[in-house]
């Protein structure tokens with residue numbers, strides 16, 4: 001690690017933090033130093049990077065001196081608490097939480113879509129919500145080709161989107177069910193094994209959940225389409241990794257299924273898996289571990305002249321979190 005940047009990962013023991021370390025390794029991000037941070041209870045433990053143990057440090061004054069880029073995936077409250085001091089210490093923060101996403105001063109970036117926005121940062125760049133990223137990837141080429149007017153999106157979200165506790169809960173409940181024991185929810189409000197929970201995040205006064213409003217507001221900000229009509233439903237499903245979204249998109253200019261296939265195929269970061277006769281369409285278990293988002297089941301909407309329906313799946317710990325964050329860091333490193 002002799003040359004390159006000094007990198008900090010805050011939340012290094014969590015699901016997104018662990019994946020960030022993996023992606024930094026995989027993409028051979030140029031770095032001379034790694035500083036790993038988590039909560040007080042993890043100080044003294046280690047995480048592994050490039051085969052070496054890296055101690056978890058305490059977040060304290062001076063801890064970020066000399067750091068170039070700090071990845072934060074420790075939650076919104078922690079981001080609000082730590083980010084200003086990290087920026088003051090001279091680092092650029094790439095934050096994975098909801099804390100700053102809708103702040104007009106903070107760019108909200110998916111590098112394939114709005115890399116230009118990252119250049120305007122004032123110390124913090126926000127990484128969108130995982131479901132937003134996977135949904136907006138195929139929406140962008142449709143918007144460019146035919147101008148989106150309305151989007152209906154229903155998500156099927158994996159438990160790892162809720163962090164390490166979400167993963168543990170599905171595993172424990174599945175084992176309990178197999179042993180014939182009673183399932184006791186701890187992390188989610190209801191059993192998640194063999195169930196679907198149509199509520200992610202708190203309910204807002206308009207009847208939508210926080211997760212659903214993130215999808216609306218963040219998609220509008222990323223696409224620079226403040227008037228875009230979006231009808232979201234977000235659902236937690238008993239899948240370990242990868243979020244799937246069923247989307248119907250209406251455009252001002254009609255886009256046929258054939259044209260959509262062509263647009264998706266040519267968009268960076270998207271892969272087309274659309275051969276229903278061969279049972280070929282994206283599924284969470286097939287997509288897990290890959291950085292691209294996969295689109296299939298592309299068909300023209302039977303209920304609206306300019307509507308197009310499709311199914312998109314992305315590994316939300318990768319493109320939905322860590323890969324997107326490391327791609328932002330690559331943009332910053334280049335500039």
Ligand code: A2P
Pocket residue numbers: 010011012013014015016017037038039040041042059073074075078162163164165
């Ligand atoms: P820890 O493992 O010490 O609790 P996940 O989203 O997978 O649940 O992970 C959350 C991450 O954020 C973990 O690395 C967790 O560390 C870290 N974290 C939680 N609370 C704090 C805090 N107050 N300060 C710093 N890191 C925190």
